[in-house]
Amino acid sequence: MDEQARIMQALGGVSLAGHSVQGGMALPPPHGHDGTDGDGRKQDIGDILHQIMTITDQSLDEAQAKKHGLNCHRMKPALFSVLCEIKEKTGLSIRGAQEEDPPDPQLMRLDNMLLAEGVSGPEKGGGSAAAAAAAAAAGGSPADNSIEHSDYRAKLSQIRQIYHTELEKYEQACNEFTTHVMNLLREQSRTRPISPKEIERMVSIIHRKFSSIQMQLKQSTCEAVMILRSRFLDARRKRRNFSKQATEILNEYFYSHLSNPYPSEEAKEELAKKCSITVSQVSNWFGNKRIRYKKNIGKFQEEANLYAAKTAVTAAHAVAAAVQNSQTNSPTTPNSGSSGSFNLPNSGDMFMSMQNLNGDSYQGAHVGANVQSQVDTLRHVISQTAGYNDALGGNPMYSPHGLNGNRGWHDAATPSSVISPTEGPGSVHSDTSN
């Protein structure tokens, strides 16, 4: 049964006592009725309802005229109250359906994210805090951070501005549309019963529709922020070569610890501080350096020699100073000038370390990075004075022979010229303590 028939049937049982359905209105005359019997009344009401139902199918002018006619019909108040009654009854079922929905978890997530990223909420702090967090996560150098920080902030602010403009537009459109619909319903309420609750429901439907559009806006804003964030965080995209000075410091350490180029955590921190990079960048650098050096020792020879010579000069000066120091001071007096990581320990320690080169304790706790560094350097000095520096002219200073294909920094990767004077040229280091 369709709605129209149902309503008409319902109206059949409603008393319209006191209201004559005849006269006044330019409605088609009821079929064969005199306006006094019940059947005739029903027929008349049926006709009025029919006209109400079909009014939307008619042209605007025609409908306007009909509307006016219906509004002026003397039966209208009675019919109106009956329709209100029916609506009230049918409305009960609607009421149940229009219960407030629980907050959408997806929308909540988006809102939270926008708030966390500083797109929504207060402008100050949010964006920069997010940028700072992103910068911290990126692990870039402090100097780079400031540049990228402002870059990130500028782009975030752009996104924020677009988001707010669009949001404002949506809200304005929503308000305009709501007002328009409410006016329309109010006007329509003259011809058909529209309860305030119904208007309210319609408004909430409109708001729901607009909030779904808003959700799309929030979604795309979040995506934009994610893209920005990933670009900002993706260090690969933003790879910057380390400064020349930083590379020099790292290389110096690497070549002066060639027998065991595995800096301790403390050494890494120290290097990181010196180079203005992070500890993980230091680890990356050493990881890359080890593998690339090992893969192609020949290629790195020149570089190795360069750094070896450089460090040797420094070491020679330090040794001279140490010797002089030991001559002037008592033999038991500790070296007073060995405070920094790369400072030379007293000669006694160094000698002991060199003695240990054949032992497993080369990387032992008692042999710190300082000592180890100087030992390597001293080996260069000794080897050079012993005539091994011919290597520069054809005979490689660091030869790749015996390179171990297996894991670990096999001493075969260590230059042949840096073999301890206590060892023969063909002897094997045992400092594979990695």
Add this chain to the structure above:
DNA sequence: GTCCATGATTTTTC
């Protein structure tokens, strides 16, 4: 545009 160097990331190996 190509090539190489290099920093970062991912996968493999121990």
Add this chain to the structure above:
DNA sequence: GAAAAATCATGGAC
């Protein structure tokens, strides 16, 4: 879990 090895992606020289 750390290091090796493989791979990716970018910067910079040419």
